[in-house]
Amino acid sequence: MNKSPLNYLISVAIIAILWVVFAIFMGDYFSQKPNLADKTPESFANDLRIIFGIGAFIAIICICYWFYYGSLESTASEMDRAKRKWNGNFIFLIIVSVCLTVTLIIMNMKQGIQPQWFCMYFGVLSALTFISFWITSFLLSPLTVKYIPLGKR
Numbered sequence: 727m728n729k730s731p732l733n734y735l736i737s738v739a740i741i742a743i744l745w746v747v748f749a750i751f752m753g754d755y756f757s758q759k760p761n762l763a764d765k766t767p768e769s770f771a772n773d774l775r776i777i778f779g780i781g782a783f784i785a786i787i788c789i790c791y792w793f794y795y796g797s798l799e800s801t802a803s804e805m806d807r808a809k810r811k812w813n814g815n816f817i818f819l820i821i822v823s824v825c826l827t828v829t830l831i832i833m834n835m836k837q838g839i840q841p842q843w844f845c846m847y848f849g850v851l852s853a854l855t856f857i858s859f860w861i862t863s864f865l866l867s868p869l870t871v872k873y874i875p876l877g878k879r
Contacts, residue, residue, distance in 0.1 A: 728866060728867065728868055728869055728872065729868075730793065730797060730868075732866075733793050733862075733866035733867075733868070734790055734793055736862070736866060737786070737789045737790070737793070737858075737862040737866060738786055738790075740858060740861070740862055741782050741785055741786050741789075741854065741858050741862070742782070744782070744853060744854055744858060745778055745779060745782040745854060748778055748850045748853070748854065749774065749775040749778045749779065750775070753771045753774055753775055754767070754771060756771070756774055756843075756846070756847070756850075757770040757771035757774060758771075759843070760837070760839040760840060760843045761837075761838055761839070761840070762834075762837045762838070762839070763836060763837050763838045764836065764837065765834070765837055770834070770837075773830070773833060773834075774830075774847070777826050777829060777830055777847075777851070778850060778851065778854055780826060781822060781823060781826050781851045781854045781855045782854045782855075782858075784819070784822050784855065785819060785822075785854060785855045785856075785858050785859050788815045788818065788819055788859055789858075789859055789862050789863060791815070792811070792812065792815055792859075792863055792867070792871075793866070793867070793868060795808070795811060795871075796808065796867055796868035796870050796871035796874075797868045797870065798870075801870050801871060802870050805871075805874070808870075808871050808874055809874050812863065812871070812874045812875060815859065816856055816859060816860065816876070819855040819856035819859050820852075820855070820856045822851075822855050822856075823848065823851040823852050823854075823855040823856060824848070826851050826855075827844060827847055827848040827851055830844065830847055831844055860875060860876065863875045864876075864877065864878060
């Protein structure tokens, strides 16, 4: 499973399945339960799907870059640099999930949505970004950087 292209395909499939579950299957729940002032639930669901999709797409880019970087021959001699790259990607994805949540808040300030819904949206964005990055890199990293992700040692 740690070989290309299988690790790429499995990672993309995991993130895509998470997006389908949260954006498509649960999208109606996430958009119809909060009280909306002006927007229709369908319009809000589309906004959620786009924001969740952006987060998932950025996570896919980060995990593909990690797999590419981890499979380079030069990476074996630069394990400290590889650890910094993994930590940088992980922190970047945390920042992405926070920024996308703030974007949702700003886009829907006048809708009167209760704060607990934004906490749930942050949880979904976390699952789509840094949590999926951690899981896929933990399970599918190339052999050279297999022990870099948090919790592997």
